[in-house]
Amino acid sequence: MTNARRRLERAVRKVQADARVPALSVALHRADREPWTCTVGTSGDPQRPLDAGTRFRIGSVTKTLTAVLVLQARDDGLLDLDDPVSAHLDVPAHGTATIRSLLSHTAGYQREPYGDVWDVLTAPDDRRLLADLARAEQVLPAHRRYHYSNLGLAVLGQLVARLRGGTWASVLRERILDPLGLTATTVDPTAEAAVGYLVDAYSDAARPEPRLHLGGVSPAAQLWSTATDMARWAAFLASPELVDPDARVLAPATLDEMRWPRTTTDETLWTAGFGLGLILVPQGGRVTHVGHDGAMPGFLAGVYGRRGGEGNPGALGAAVLASSGTATEINDLVHELLTIAVDADPADIRPWSPGAAAPPQYRSILGPWWGEGFPHIFSWHDGALQSRAADAPADRPPSIFRPIPDQPDMLRTVSGREAGELLRLTRDAEGTVVRMHWATYRFTRLQETFEGVPVSEG
Known part of the structure; x- marks a missing residue:
């Protein structure tokens, strides 16, 4: 036994x-x-x-x-x-x-x-x-x-x-x-x-x-x-x-x-x-x-x-x-x-193995973004765009997004923080995502005030 x-x-x-x-x-x-x-x-x-x-x-x-x-x-x-x-x-x-x-x-x-x-x-x-x-x-x-x-x-x-x-x-x-x-x-x-x-x-x-x-x-x-x-x-x-x-x-x-x-x-x-x-x-x-x-x-x-x-x-x-x-x-x-x-008698730990890269239209999203003064990390895992607060505990589930059909720059949050809300992407002339709005809150690559001024500018 x-x-x-x-x-x-x-x-x-x-x-x-x-x-x-x-x-x-x-x-x-x-x-x-x-x-x-x-x-x-x-x-x-x-x-x-x-x-x-x-x-x-x-x-x-x-x-x-x-x-x-x-x-x-x-x-x-x-x-x-x-x-x-x-x-x-x-x-x-x-x-x-x-x-x-x-x-x-x-x-x-x-x-x-x-x-x-x-x-x-x-x-x-x-x-x-x-x-x-x-x-x-x-x-x-x-x-x-x-x-x-x-x-x-x-x-x-x-x-x-x-x-x-x-x-x-x-x-x-x-x-x-x-x-x-x-x-x-x-x-x-x-x-x-x-x-x-x-x-x-x-x-x-x-x-x-x-x-x-x-x-x-x-x-x-x-x-x-x-x-x-x-x-x-x-x-x-x-x-x-x-x-x-x-x-x-x-x-x-x-x-x-x-x-x-x-x-x-x-x-x-x-x-x-x-x-x-x-x-x-x-x-x-x-x-x-x-x-x-x-x-x-x-x-x-x-x-x-x-x-x-x-x-x-x-x-x-x-x-x-x-x-x-x-x-x-x-x-x-x-x-x-x-x-x-x-x-x-815990479950066996499954080994990690490499998977597919993010689709080209979403690769410029990956990495850190700032919203409401706090950093968030956007990543691509298991075939979906995900987001986590940078300081979130490891066991907190990420937010997961799914594109709205025929609207690749509009994604629905299907689970996690802000479930049900929209993530809207804004691109520059080259197609790079330069700004996002999630549940209407602005997300940017630099930490900015609500007036859109980078805090690093003093």
């Missing part, structure tokens, strides 16, 4: 023992290695020992799949994220909430469907969920702040099903599970399902929890899965271009949009935020873990992929599935495993 695997397994075994988890199943997915799995404990079914095929409830991790279904519908032209719910669903109340605000938990919807679902253990069906919006509250003004809502994501699941002409479960299978090969992910428990427990706080007793079917709330938290399937899903959320290179499920640019922070979950401790249906957990530097946690009676789950950082091989995802409803230590374990993966 390699040192990396020893560290990973020890971390898993420590949490299983310390948190007293009856069954713990974890998996790690990465682009450059075979998947790694580890199970500790017992499934609770003497006829089916715990193994990598044992299935656990993943709770609110389900929301990430529903969110992808929503963005698929947007990309297919079936909706706009700023549409009100009422544009697509006939609802008796709260129809002004936008799809975007429901995805980011900023619509102000109450947390749960109307009624005491977690007391009576009976969930509304699809029809009743929507009808009961008339009795549900909007507990906060729209866009005021983050407020987590199972109800909001459940409504979005019903919306997508209506647009696609099927059930949420059938649309999910057709448009995500089958294309990505997530064959062990199901709406209902199978014979391989683990038993979920509440572990006594003051003894070693553990009592099985009931298996509540969420009915119309299913798009928020119903799914069962294996750690292997969920580690692959986490890898997809982090690196769709590697897991889904043909973009059968979602374009990488759309995942970029989903991962962009929309709100923070705490106004004073900015340790986690929400994008569009995804939790974002900064790790320091330019590393972010993206995914979701999940909880259902007797089960907890953590499913995250890693973005950025040295040693990251890409498509790096981890899943931690537990058959205890109170073992919150697993929430930290999923992040620990991702960190161990790159610390103990």
Whole structure:
């Protein structure tokens, strides 16, 4: 066993023992290695020992799949994220909430469907969920702040099903599970399902929890899965271009949009935020873990992929599935495993090799320029014009420019600083670029005042 695997397994075994988890199943997915799995404990079914095929409830991790279904519908032209719910669903109340605000938990919807679902253990069906919006509250003004809502994501699941002409479960299978090969992910428990427990706080007793079917709330938290399937899903959320290179499920640019922070979950401790249906957990530097946690009676789950950082091989995802409803230590374990993966077994360093020179029309741009009194370096790498502030940290991504068709002296900033803004080139009679305007700010070869006077002239 390699040192990396020893560290990973020890971390898993420590949490299983310390948190007293009856069954713990974890998996790690990465682009450059075979998947790694580890199970500790017992499934609770003497006829089916715990193994990598044992299935656990993943709770609110389900929301990430529903969110992808929503963005698929947007990309297919079936909706706009700023549409009100009422544009697509006939609802008796709260129809002004936008799809975007429901995805980011900023619509102000109450947390749960109307009624005491977690007391009576009976969930509304699809029809009743929507009808009961008339009795549900909007507990906060729209866009005021983050407020987590199972109800909001459940409504979005019903919306997508209506647009696609099927059930949420059938649309999910057709448009995500089958294309990505997530064959062990199901709406209902199978014979391989683990038993979920509440572990006594003051003894070693553990009592099985009931298996509540969420009915119309299913798009928020119903799914069962294996750690292997969920580690692959986490890898997809982090690196769709590697897991889904043909973009059968979602374009990488759309995942970029989903991962962009929309709100923070705490106004004073900015340790986690929400994008569009995804939790974002900064790790320091330019590393972010993206995914979701999940909880259902007797089960907890953590499913995250890693973005950025040295040693990251890409498509790096981890899943931690537990058959205890109170073992919150697993929430930290999923992040620990991702960190161990790159610390103990970093990706191989790829050798640099020479590439093509910049096209003739852009060669006079290369090198240092001054804008707003600060130096910037323009260069050509990987087939594109790039720019970086001269004093930018090495891990800060550059700005990347693409020419506008039929306008070679007008380029669009497609990523990095000033994304979306134009870079306009001005040439002299010989065709040399002598001045540039980026987001309307003037860039020159010499450091100049805003009046255009070189500072070196005194």
